[in-house]
Amino acid sequence: MNYVIAILIGILIGVIIAFVQKSALTSVHMQHAAAEYIKRNSLKFSRKTDTYLYKRIEKTAIPKENK
């Protein structure tokens, strides 16, 4: 079973490498935003609040091995 998982992981890595190299053929795409056109030092916050609301605790039992 371990070898099956190892083979699958190996194949996945090989496929990823091939697709990364393929992506170098594409260089044309729309820009996501306008980050290069932000005026330097123009960012000013008038409100920056982080207000605590509530908390939740989840607990999961640790399986015990039968001896």
Place this chain on the structure above:
Amino acid sequence: MSGMTDYKCPCCGGQIEFDSASQNMKCPFCDSEFSIEAVQEMQADQLSSNDMSWDTSAGTDWQPGETEGMKIYSCKSCGGEIVADELTGASSCPYCGNPVVITGTFDGDLRPDLVIPFKLDKNKAKEKLKEHLKGKKFLPKAFTDQNHIDEIKGVYVPFWLFDADADGDIRYEGVKERRWSDSNYRYVEKSYYNVRRTGSLAFEHVPVDGSSRMPDDLMESIEPFDYKDAVTFEKAYLSGYLADRYDVTAEQSIDRANHRIEQSVIDTFRDSVVGYSQVTEKGNAIQLHNGKAQYVLYPVWILNTTWNDQKFLFAMNGQTGKFVGNLPLDKAAFLKAMALYSTVCAVIACIIAYFMGS
């Protein structure tokens, strides 16, 4: 009673009430408790609706006699129209490579406010193309050997540049996690926060190309242009080059500028929300002020090439030299390489599994 405000529990959505025992607001459905300040913060000014408006009066009128000698060349194949002075002339369309003919004298269009003159020449464009093809895996060898540059053309592309001040008001839910365990259980404590960011950000010279024939993704790919080299437009700059006529107005370009500015505000504000394992945006409102547009010409080298009956279009930023253009894929080489990489990686993974097992 009229005028009462409903306070909704951010955890389960039920109506929360004041609990006299704890002196906090409490949800009777899920037992969550909130301080008065937290509830007031949640109820604070509703996010105002998005409002993005622009002053799009850009460009000026040509001076009398200024357009003398400038001709319009039209392509019967793709409908492209370019402008060139009669000395430069134009014989083929920069977009599709087909012949163009003079169809009229240029006048009546808007005069650009500014222009960035060409800084790099045709030889540089050819050099950059060679660099662009070098080292690309899965590029058909025949493409590099056989492709011929049909034409390289220096074209001044019309752009609308947008300046604006953006006010943003964005709300997030932030979650901090703490994990621990004892002999019987694993615990995950999640603390929930109401995060609010309100502020302003200024933008200048956000470009949107004003030509429907020039692919938008190609023009955005060669960004950025450096505005500091922009000079007041003079007809002399066009000499030796072609100029595309704008056929997309500033009003039509606004949506694209709005979208990019909005995204940048969202990204920049999001970068200020730190220290959480999970952040979810709950709502945003962005308003633009002092929005104005300028009409400018930016320098672009356009290269057409034909290979295997397919046309490929490359572009180089005539100011910075940034070169872009999609290249064809050799499918057989790609599949062979993928099979080889997968085999090698699978073998290595099995060897690692063997040593881990023994």
